Amino acid sequence: MPDDEGEERRKRGFRPSFEYRQPEGSKGKSFILIPEGAFTAENGAVTPIADAVDFFWTAVAADPRRWNASLKGYDWLLAHAAYASREDLRRTLGWLEGAISLRDRAGAVAACRYLAAMPLVLLASDHGRLSAIFNSRKVGMVWQITPFLDKTPLPSGPIPKFGEEAGFGLIRSSPELYLKLAMLSPEMESIVSLLAAEAIRYNVSLPPPLVTLAQADRP
Structure with missing residues (x-):
């Protein structure tokens, strides 16, 4: 049976940034652990x-807030987002949901940046989940917290706060994604246009x- 995961790793092309040579007289495999990955070295071959x-x-699966623990991996995903898979989309939506739940604004923005770079047809394959996440003023909007803020029209329930702001404000930080959504x-267009307004x-x-x-949505 072919090793599909191993083949994907080989295609991604991560390698040690240095030439590794096994110690003289060494037998068997050596293990290399670096930011680029974990590798075995044997007889001059690095796997x-x-x-x-x-x-x-x-x-990310262990804790969505640890998305920046492997920025080399994140940067690779961003650079190759045009070739993202359904599994990449599934994982990213799980990451975004986790970041929102944990009130990790930076993580939510990073997840949205990756989503925005994915093909539209891929996003369309999980329309329902995207709609459930982004049909939210608390997720999309941002309000400046001042003594003059009228809280009457704000969404009910607790709104996440970040310094002097309330709301994740993803429409401000990830406008490209909202345009794609x-x-x-028509349902998503209405959600986005009302939020933009x-x-x-x-x-x-x-x-x-x-x-x-937003202006097109005005009566």
Whole structure:
């Protein structure tokens, strides 16, 4: 049976950044553990048994807040997002859900950055889960906490706070993703346009395409 995971690692191409030579007279395999991954070395051949991408997903699965424990893996995923798989999407949505639950704004932004770089057709394959995550003002919006903030129109229940701001504000930090989400369906377009319109009312800076979308939703 072919080793599919091993083949994927070989394709990703992580290697030690130095030339490894086994000690004179050494027999058997040597083990190398570096940020690029874990490798075995034997008779001049270096074989990956886990690479930086494996490290990344393992860290995120254990604790979504540890996404930056393997930035080499994250950077590789970003650079190759055009070739992301359904499994990559599933893992990333789980990471995002975990980051939101743990109020890890930086992690949520990082997950959205990866999602935004994925092909639209891949995102469409999990429309329901995306809708469940992003149909949320607490996730998308950001409000400046001041003595003059009118809390009446804000969502009910606790709103995550980050310094002098409330809400994750993902429409501000990940506008490219929200523009892609709006392309998925009329339902998602409505969600994004209403959110963008609210963001503009609260003086949140948005790129022109989102401003246009918000204006198109006006009666």
